[in-house]
Amino acid sequence: MINPKIFLFIGLFLTNIFAYSQNVYAFSLETIDGVEIEDNEVFEFSDITYDEASMGFYVRNDSSEEINLKVEVTSMSGTDGSLMELCFGNCYNGIVLNESYPSNTFVTIAPNDTQASSGDHFFNQDSGDGSTPVEYAFRFYMVDENGDEVASQAELITEVHVGYYYSSTLNIDDLSQIEGTISHSNGRLKIHSEKQYQLNIYDVRGSLILEKEIEIGDNYINSSMISNHLYLLNFREENGNLISKKIILN
Structure with a gap:
């Protein structure tokens, strides 16, 4: 007869494996109302006036250690980026593809807290050509004290993506949620x-x-x-x- 303690040990061992094999985000994005923004979530706008077209955000450090962050412009379409206002630590009127902000520095966030700066946001003022949508994709990512990227590992994700989409004729509705x-x-x-x-x-x-x-x-x-x-x-x-x-x- 097998000792029941062996089953208990195996059960605890498997529980620990599953508990520590889950991917965990080092930080998360939130709206100004404190609602968490999902990774790869896209925000849609049909206006280019402030503040209707301003996407305000906070970045929350979900870890137990101080972290440093930057945000990268990973793609743009229907625009050259000159009419996008990006504020993260510092404000920039105009952005460049594949560049990271804030330039020559980073935003430091204390454990279980958000960035000290308030009013951080994305704000597009480019109306495009009237038919082609204007869209941006951004990547928030961790860096070390030298400004070098801290890559995601097997169980710790160190980057979060978010999209900004503008169309003057935006009329795409979610008729219902996909089942x-x-x-x-x-x-x-x-x-x-x-x-x-x-x-x-x-x-x-x-x-x-x-x-x-x-x-x-x-x-x-x-x-x-x-x-x-x-x-x-x-x-x-x-x-x-x-x-x-x-x-x-x-």
Whole structure:
């Protein structure tokens, strides 16, 4: 007969493995109202006036140690960035693709706290050409005391992405929530669905990138050949109902 203490030991061992194998974010983004912003969340605007078009944010240090942060402009479309106001520690009127801010320094945040500066935000004032949307993608990431990036590890994620999308004719509505979940990692887009859909993926210029039948259960799409960008996912139900989602693939 096997000693029941052995089962108890094995159970505790497996519990510890699962407890420590989960990915944890070192920090998180919040709206000015304290609502957490999900990684890769996209904020949509149909205005270019302050403060209707201002996306205010806080960065919360979720770790037990002091951290340093910068924000990088990872992509832009429909704009040259000259009319984007970015405030994170310092304010910049105009941004440059692949540049990180604040320039030549970083924002330090105490454990379990947010940045000391108030009023940090993104504010687009570029109306574009009237037909093409204006979009930006940003990446907040940790750096060390020398300003060098601290890369994410197996169990600690040290970067968070957020998108800013403007269109003067913005009329894309979530008619309802997709009955399932969407996740993206390691060059694969995973869609777990409770219903069948016809999926069309478009870029911000309206070009069709991919068509796929979504079945009940797990569905996988190879996204390694798609460049980092904001995309529109159109899910059409059998009854013709259309559900639209915007995501950033990175």
